[in-house]
Amino acid sequence: MELGIIGLGKMGFNMAERLRLAGHKVVGFDFNKEATAKLTTTGALGVNSIEELVKSLPAPRAIWIMVPAGDPVDETIAQLEPLMEQGDTIIDGGNSNYKNTQRRHDEVKAKGFHFVDCGTSGGVWGLKEGYSLMIGGDQEPVERLTPIFQALAPSPTEGWGHVGPSGAGHFVKMVHNGIEYGMMQAFAEGFSIMQAKEPLHLDLTQIAHIWQKGSVVRSWLLDLTAGALDKNPTLDGLEAWVPDSGEGRWTVTEAIDLNISAPVITESLIRRLRSREENNFTDRMISIMRGAFGGHDVKKS
Structure with a gap:
């Protein structure tokens, strides 16, 4: 199976490597060109733009975004949508607020795309140990992406699961x-x-x-x-x-x-x-109050 990854920090890079080692084709992009070049040296494909990433993947595409929570997620989705086709899936593997995830799911679905949230735990050890994956979203795209989740998890049957509808993965x-x-x-x-x-x-x-x-x-x-x-x-x-x-x-x-x-x-x-x-103000206030009511010594700097 083929997967695009946007965001090649330590976690995104290690996820790409784990997938590659499991036999999946990975196309990666990061605004840091050195990170993209490093991915290419491992045997995966590093590209220089989001547009090139989308073009490098066959439909229906699956694109995993590993960017900081908040505006960067919305900005990445906004860049992806004009380039994608109906039936493509966006996976948010970061630590987004589940309420934002539910909003994004509804907005993306109205345009004919799928949106899956995947709470991801494992940090820098995920490459070796596997990742704990808490997945939220609609049944059809989650089932289609099962080989990806199985490859990233500690084993095909452990450490991952579809925990509920949109937002459930990030809530958990x-x-x-x-x-x-x-x-x-x-x-x-x-x-x-x-x-x-x-x-x-x-x-x-x-x-x-x-x-x-x-x-x-x-x-x-x-x-x-x-x-x-x-x-x-x-x-x-x-x-x-x-x-x-x-x-x-x-x-x-x-x-x-x-x-x-x-x-x-x-x-x-x-x-x-x-x-x-x-030298926080709270502790200094407590000190001065103790001195006022009990005559306790007040330590001065």
Whole structure:
């Protein structure tokens, strides 16, 4: 089967390579010409424009876009639509908000095209381990694209599935990332507690490896944590600044709208926001209040 990919960042490039190794023809485009040229050296076809990409694929075409959520997705669709034929399919494999996905699906379908959303997890490890694919959209294009999903997944029968109508794939991926926030926060807090218990001289790297076998907290996330600690056990050179790409915020918003209590995910998001505040005003306000009502010492810079 043939697939076009727009967006050859690390994830898009690795997806193209996994598909090529599985015997599928891949045509790729990126505005970064070096990324496009690199794809060609692997044996896939790198092209220099979206128009050339569309022309290089037989109808009905399937074009997977891996661009940042928001306006870049709409802009890419706008460039594709005049070049495509009825029955072609656009797949959004990025982290789009599911509400935008539902809107795009309706707009694209009204013009005679298909639109499939595919929440994609696996990061830089997907080439080796396979990708977890959470797919939303109409039945017909999803069924037709099954060989692509099977090739990208860890196996043809595991790690992927058609989870519901348009928007369902991105909704599930949004919640997946919200859960990830909570798991990461719990590990980070636990290791921080152990690191602070200086009299016990705990070796965090050793403990991470112990937990990898037999422990109820063993997980791929722990495996990656242990590997990172092997390389940098004292976290030298790192700043306490943690970004978020949006899915955690959207998950918290949905929880509020649905009257679902989600304190762990919510607090994990708040902690990420807090990490970006240098000498933050909130903590200084608490300090001055403690000094005012209790006469506690106020630490001054």
